[in-house]
Amino acid sequence: MKQAFTLAEVLITLSIIGVVAALTLPSLISKNNTAAMESKLKKTYSVLSQSLLFAAGELGGLDAVEFKDGNTESTEEMFYTYLEKYLKISKKCVNSKGCWAQARDLRGVKVGAEAGIGSNIITFTTYDGVSICMDGKTAADMAIYYGIKTNKDGLVFYIDVNGMKNPNTFGKDIFLFGFSDKGLLPAGKNSTPEQIENSCSASGNGYLCASKVMGNGWHLEDENL
Numbered sequence: 550m551k552q553a554f555t556l557a558e559v560l561i562t563l564s565i566i567g568v569v570a571a572l573t574l575p576s577l578i579s580k581n582n583t584a585a586m587e588s589k590l591k592k593t594y595s596v597l598s599q600s601l602l603f604a605a606g607e608l609g610g611l612d613a614v615e616f617k618d619g620n621t622e623s624t625e626e627m628f629y630t631y632l633e634k635y636l637k638i639s640k641k642c643v644n645s646k647g648c649w650a651q652a653r654d655l656r657g658v659k660v661g662a663e664a665g666i667g668s669n670i671i672t673f674t675t676y677d678g679v680s681i682c683m684d685g686k687t688a689a690d691m692a693i694y695y696g697i698k699t700n701k702d703g704l705v706f707y708i709d710v711n712g713m714k715n716p717n718t719f720g721k722d723i724f725l726f727g728f729s730d731k732g733l734l735p736a737g738k739n740s741t742p743e744q745i746e747n748s749c750s751a752s753g754n755g756y757l758c759a760s761k762v763m764g765n766g767w768h769l770e771d772e773n774l
Contacts (some may be wrong), residue, residue: 552624587767592712594708597706598732601732616701616729621643621644621669622684624685625682637675638673642664642665643670646664648710649682652666652707652719655750656753657752660754669684670682671683681706681708681709682706686768695727696739696740696744696756697729700730700731701729703729704726706733707718708723710722711722719755737756739761
């Protein structure tokens with residue numbers, strides 16, 4: 550005579566399975582989300598970098614590209630005339646809401662507004678759900694605030710890899726890059742390791758974390774998400 554499981558034994562087994570699933574699923578979901586964000590960040594950087602180089606080539610090379618901080622015309626010319634055609638954009642906004650979520654730094658301090666970060670800005674969303682804000686910056690500002698040393702004024706790109714979805718925070722899902730005569734570089738490129746670590750700590754602003762992520766092979770630390 551074959552022995553069968555009793556109803557009580559089946560219920561106990563199902564309960565154990567349920568507990569194990571409840572404990573492991575959040576971790577698996579988090580790892581999958583992190584992996585997706587890593588892939589999007591790496592892809593977005595690659596596509597944006599190549600697009601900017603193509604655009605610069607049309608203008609006569611990196612040394613020929615000219616930007617003016619606070620000047621809408623130069624930013625719009627770069628975007629509409631040269632850059633847009635190389636990117637797959639689903640929505641674009643000029644100094645207006647709809648393409649960007651309110652950003653915060655790692656301390657929880659608001660950065661910019663719902664329309665984006667900076668002034669005379671262009672924000673846009675790619676078809677894979679990445680939000681990007683671009684703004685003109687002086688060479689001095691890029692060096693002082695973003696750890697990128699260039700010989701000319703340029704553009705900064707704030708990349709939110711999961712768009713409007715939370716946490717919309719620097720160092721978690723928002724990463725900053727600067728473009729000028731040296732190409733597209735991660736914020737913190739010319740900063741010290743100590744400066745980068747301080748920026749990416751809980752008491753930092755998260756501005757320089759793009760350099761840390763790239764240095765880690767595009768790996769995002771799960772505890773920071």
